[in-house]
Amino acid sequence: MINKIIEILNATNEIDAWKLTERKTKSSELFFIKNKLEMNRGKDVVKYKISVYNDFSNNEHKYRGSADVELLPDMEREEIEQIIQEAAVGASFIKNKYYPLADPVEIDYNVPASDFYDNSFADILSQISEALFESDNFDNGGLNSAELFLNEHQIRIINSKGVDNSYQKRVLDIDFITNWQENSEEIELSKIITLAEFDLDTIINTVREMLIQSRERSKAESLPNINDIPVILTGSSVKELLEYFYVQANAKQIYENVSIAEIGESMQGKEIKGDKVDLLLDPNLSGSTHSVPFDKDGFPLSAQKIIEGGKLLQFWGDIRFSHYLGIEATGDIKNLSFAEGSYSEKELKSEPHLELLVFSNFQMDHLAGNFGGEIRLGRYFDGEKSIPVTGGSISANINKIKNDMLLSIEKQQINNYYGPKFIKLNNISIAGG
Amino acid sequence: MQNVKGSKFLEKKNNLMKDIIEELTKEFKYCSILGTDVRGKEYLVQKSGSSFNDSNWNERGFVVRVYNGINYTEYSFNHLIADKVEQIIDEVKKKAQQELKLITKKFELINYPLVNEDEISEEYFGEVKLLPNSITISDKLSKMNRIKDKALPLSEKIVDFRVRYEDVKVSKVFISNNKELKQSYIWSQGYLIAIARKDDDTRFFYKTFSGLKGPELLDEMENSYQEVVEKAESLIGTEPPEPGTYDVICDPDTAGIIAHEAFGHGVEADMFVKNRAKALEYLDRDVASKNVTMYDGARSANHVSSYLFDDEGTIGQNTKIIDNGILKKGISDLLSALLRKTEPTGNGKRESYERKAYSRMTNTFFASGDAELAEMIASIESGYLLENPMSGMEDPKNWGIQCVMISGKEIKNGKLTGNIVAPVLMTGYVPDLLKNISMVAKEVKLSGSGACGKGYKELVKVSSGGPYIKTKARLG
Numbered sequence: 001m002i003n004k005i006i007e008i009l010n011a012t013n014e015i016d017a018w019k020l021t022e023r024k025t026k027s028s029e030l031f032f033i034k035n036k037l038e039m040n041r042g043k044d045v046v047k048y049k050i051s052v053y054n055d056f057s058n059n060e061h062k063y064r065g066s067a068d069v070e071l072l073p074d075m076e077r078e079e080i081e082q083i084i085q086e087a088a089v090g091a092s093f094i095k096n097k098y099y100p101l102a103d104p105v106e107i108d109y110n111v112p113a114s115d116f117y118d119n120s121f122a123d124i125l126s127q128i129s130e131a132l133f134e135s136d137n138f139d140n141g142g143l144n145s146a147e148l149f150l151n152e153h154q155i156r157i158i159n160s161k162g163v164d165n166s167y168q169k170r171v172l173d174i175d176f177i178t179n180w181q182e183n184s185e186e187i188e189l190s191k192i193i194t195l196a197e198f199d200l201d202t203i204i205n206t207v208r209e210m211l212i213q214s215r216e217r218s219k220a221e222s223l224p225n226i227n228d229i230p231v232i233l234t235g236s237s238v239k240e241l242l243e244y245f246y247v248q249a250n251a252k253q254i255y256e257n258v259s260i261a262e263i264g265e266s267m268q269g270k271e272i273k274g275d276k277v278d279l280l281l282d283p284n285l286s287g288s289t290h291s292v293p294f295d296k297d298g299f300p301l302s303a304q305k306i307i308e309g310g311k312l313l314q315f316w317g318d319i320r321f322s323h324y325l326g327i328e329a330t331g332d333i334k335n336l337s338f339a340e341g342s343y344s345e346k347e348l349k350s351e352p353h354l355e356l357l358v359f360s361n362f363q364m365d366h367l368a369g370n371f372g373g374e375i376r377l378g379r380y381f382d383g384e385k386s387i388p389v390t391g392g393s394i395s396a397n398i399n400k401i402k403n404d405m406l407l408s409i410e411k412q413q414i415n416n417y418y419g420p421k422f423i424k425l426n427n428i429s430i431a432g433g
Numbered sequence: 434m435q436n437v438k439g440s441k442f443l444e445k446k447n448n449l450m451k452d453i454i455e456e457l458t459k460e461f462k463y464c465s466i467l468g469t470d471v472r473g474k475e476y477l478v479q480k481s482g483s484s485f486n487d488s489n490w491n492e493r494g495f496v497v498r499v500y501n502g503i504n505y506t507e508y509s510f511n512h513l514i515a516d517k518v519e520q521i522i523d524e525v526k527k528k529a530q531q532e533l534k535l536i537t538k539k540f541e542l543i544n545y546p547l548v549n550e551d552e553i554s555e556e557y558f559g560e561v562k563l564l565p566n567s568i569t570i571s572d573k574l575s576k577m578n579r580i581k582d583k584a585l586p587l588s589e590k591i592v593d594f595r596v597r598y599e600d601v602k603v604s605k606v607f608i609s610n611n612k613e614l615k616q617s618y619i620w621s622q623g624y625l626i627a628i629a630r631k632d633d634d635t636r637f638f639y640k641t642f643s644g645l646k647g648p649e650l651l652d653e654m655e656n657s658y659q660e661v662v663e664k665a666e667s668l669i670g671t672e673p674p675e676p677g678t679y680d681v682i683c684d685p686d687t688a689g690i691i692a693h694e695a696f697g698h699g700v701e702a703d704m705f706v707k708n709r710a711k712a713l714e715y716l717d718r719d720v721a722s723k724n725v726t727m728y729d730g731a732r733s734a735n736h737v738s739s740y741l742f743d744d745e746g747t748i749g750q751n752t753k754i755i756d757n758g759i760l761k762k763g764i765s766d767l768l769s770a771l772l773r774k775t776e777p778t779g780n781g782k783r784e785s786y787e788r789k790a791y792s793r794m795t796n797t798f799f800a801s802g803d804a805e806l807a808e809m810i811a812s813i814e815s816g817y818l819l820e821n822p823m824s825g826m827e828d829p830k831n832w833g834i835q836c837v838m839i840s841g842k843e844i845k846n847g848k849l850t851g852n853i854v855a856p857v858l859m860t861g862y863v864p865d866l867l868k869n870i871s872m873v874a875k876e877v878k879l880s881g882s883g884a885c886g887k888g889y890k891e892l893v894k895v896s897s898g899g900p901y902i903k904t905k906a907r908l909g
Contacts, residue, residue: 030536031789032540033543033706033707035541036541036542036543037537037540037541037542037543038504038543039504039505039506039507039768040506040507040528040533041506041507041508041509041528041789042507042508042509042524042528042532043508043509043510043787044508044509044512045494045509045510045511045512045787046511046512047511066484067486068486069487070487070491073511073512074442074446074511074512074514086570087485089570090474090485090570091485093570093571093574094482094483094484094485094574095482095483096482096484097482122531122535122536125536126536126538126539129540144707144708144709145707147789175889177709179708179830185711185831186830187830187831188709188828188830190888192888192889192890255481256479256480256593257480257592257628258592258593258628258635260633360826360828360833360835360860361826361835363823363824365856367635367636368634368635368637368856369635370673370856372837372858372909373835373858374826374834374835374858374860376828376833391833391860391862392860392909393835393860393909394909395673395856395858395909429673429676429909430909431676431677431858431860431907431908431909432676
């Protein structure tokens with residue numbers, strides 16, 4: 001199929017360059033209600049994403065139009081030719097500034113040697129299912145349901161300049177719900193675990209932690225009306241909040257004038273009272289499903305320091321938008337490694353505060369900087385005792401609080417995020433439940 | 434109007450799909466196959482460039498479902514040629530037999546009844562004013578560029594203006610032991626997005642367009658650029674409302690999000706099966722004020738999720754979920770209905786042929802009332818008119834709800850003051866929100882420009898809406 005596609009691409013007059021990404025995916029999936037299997041599924045699919053490029057000049061400016069289309073293994077030659085021809089015509093109407101494709105570079109890549117890659121899907125899922133239910137041994141709560149998706153992806157990227165790189169990865173996603181009932185009505189919490197390694201301990205510990213949080217939510221009181229109290233975020237909301245700095249430092253956001261960040265300038269305002277942010281993009285972050293040897297263009301990736309001491313050292317970006325800005329491309333790196341802060345968990349929690357563990361849906365608007373969400377589980381510490389709370393919401397704008405963020409020494413990993421586990425913020429608007 | 438034609442691809446594969454069913458029927462008491470061919474294009478123009486790509490909704494492939502003797506097993510694939518049929522059948526058997534045996538060494542299976550189907554053979558082909566290919570790529574991009582070029586000079590504060598348009602043709606074939614169903618229809622959606630900035634205060638505003646339409650949608654989009662620019666500008670310098678409980682009027686889009694989150698997700702039958710929805714305890718009880726009637730269904734409206742049959746081969750219906758405040762019925766996929774011994778409602782939808790089917794919404798909305806917007810505003814001493822929802826989330830188990838709107842207009846002494854608050858986070862307890870609905874306007878509007886997720890995944894196309902509604906809500 002690939003040879004046939006390349007032959008057609010090379011024979012199409014309007015195409016000056018092309019990129020082909022082959023993606024083969026096999027999966028095995030299990031669906032549980034409590035600890036009984038509701039359904040098993042599997043899939044085996046192959047897709048070919050083709051980018052065609054059409055170069056032209058106008059008033060001495062060079063342009064490169066492009067179009068992305070998907071081809072499938074069942075397509076006959078006539079249909080492939082028609083799709084590629086339409087894409088080529090479409091690309092000729094797309095007037096984007098010229099940018100180069102990735103050059104061929106030899107990339108040393110080997111399939112990771114581990115049980116996760118050596119064992120069959122059925123064996124792995126069988127062991128993972130057992131681990132999932134290992135912590136499900138409490139009297140008043142347990143797993144309500146769980147969905148397990150084990151995917152194996154084989155990716156190959158080829159372009160008209162000679163790039164031809166491949167890698168393989170297995171990804172495990174577990175989407176599960178926990179229940180708990182004390183004296184009041186039964187409650188639930190939900191969680192998705194995404195793993196790039198055969199890590200049974202993480203599964204066991206995460207389920208246990210969610211069950212304990214469910215017990216806490218079951219006992220939670222409605223959030224009282226409290227003001228002028230620091231808020232401590234933990235878990236995935238910390239990741240989503242700090243991702244704002246990653247998005248603001250992206251070459252595409254700069255080129256499109258969505259971000260106004262400047263190299264050498266502070267990302268956290270003029271007077272930083274709290275911790276200063278350090279961000280490293282690490283394409284080899286252990287345990288991340290986004291750890292890859294090269295990006296979507298076939299561009300080889302290496303670790304890049306982006307922010308240090310709160311100051312922007314460089315933008316990060318793919319070949320296209322880096323070329324537009326006249327900077328060296330870092331490639332599209334999706335792993336974020338933030339340095340630890342200077343406060344221990346104990347120090348952060350020593351004074352009255354509202355700690356927020358689970359939101360209905362924590363929203364971070366990367367453009368305007370607004371963030372917030374409804375609280376599913378929090379802990380209100382009044383200086384003497386801590387009580388679990390639920391309901392109500394918080395909201396704020398990161399641009400108003402980014403100069404006064406206290407980051408924890410303790411770190412957490414959530415798939416492609418490795419960084420502080422807690423972040424303490426002041427001047428957050430709190431609505432009682 | 435132009436008739437939408439069926440998928441040539443699915444037509445070519447029809448006999449192979451039947452071969453698979455015939456072969457699997459020798460071993461399994463129930464088997465079905467869904468073939469999908471969803472093809473669309475997405476166009477974007479903005480200040481810094483443009484793009485023309487395949488739609489993210491595109492999919493083409495097959496999913497086989499068999500009754501494995503206790504429950505159901507599925508296998509998805511996208512390479513179906515005569516030489517592959519035997520291999521596909523072997524894979525289905527491997528999943529439904531050997532792999533299942535390995536799991537049953539450690540876990541029990543849930544017992545499902547066998548699907549009992551009536552014999553049906555039906556087809557549906559939608560119609561649109563203009564077929565996607567009746568306007569060239571160049572003409573579509575030219576129309577979009579004209580809108581952008583008129584919008585950008587309107588204000589120095591506008592740093593970007595984006596016009597996005599997408600048309601998608603959905604074709605599906607479902608074949609089982611007793612059913613043969615075919616359908617093809619087209620939907621389109623568009624966005625006008627303005628980004629405004631003053632100093633370091635960056636804001637955005639967007640307006641959406643959608644329907645069972647082709648590129649005629651671009652004509653609808655042509656005259657709204659000024660409104661979008663003005664609204665984006667007006668957001669600069671605004672602050673969220675002071676946290677508190679207010680009288681609010683929700684615009685039709687916001688009413689739609691409330692309907693969708695409150696008693697859309699809240700009455701999905703697969704959530705009943707898992708004991709994840711409190712609504713199950715409230716069937717035939719009041720959950721909303723008497724002013725509230727609510728529907729969902731492929732046949733409840735003519736919008737982006739209107740179809741003949743769902744992804745499990747069940748014919749779409751019009752379900753009255755709430756009737757004058759009383760919760761009447763949920764929406765169900767086929768397997769949940771089997772377990773609950775109820776009738777499926779044609780709500781079994783998949784993100785694509787690659788994914789499992791769940792109970793999902795179609796076109797979900799509050800029915801009309803008899804109030805006028807002007808009298809609704811006049812009835813409020815202090816509150817807000819909430820507009821343009823960005824997102825929603827519900828907790829069906831405990832009836833918490835969260836909706837985020839781009840903005841709200843302040844109302845004082847029965848009049849709009851001209852003051853704007855933004856963004857607006859609305860949270861609360863679903864029955865409180867619905868029982869406080871005191872006025873419902875006459876005109877119902879639906880929007881289908883977004884996507885609905887189940888939890889944090891499984892995106893499907895839906896529409897939602899309603900009339901303007903007046904209620905009390907907690908804003909923060």
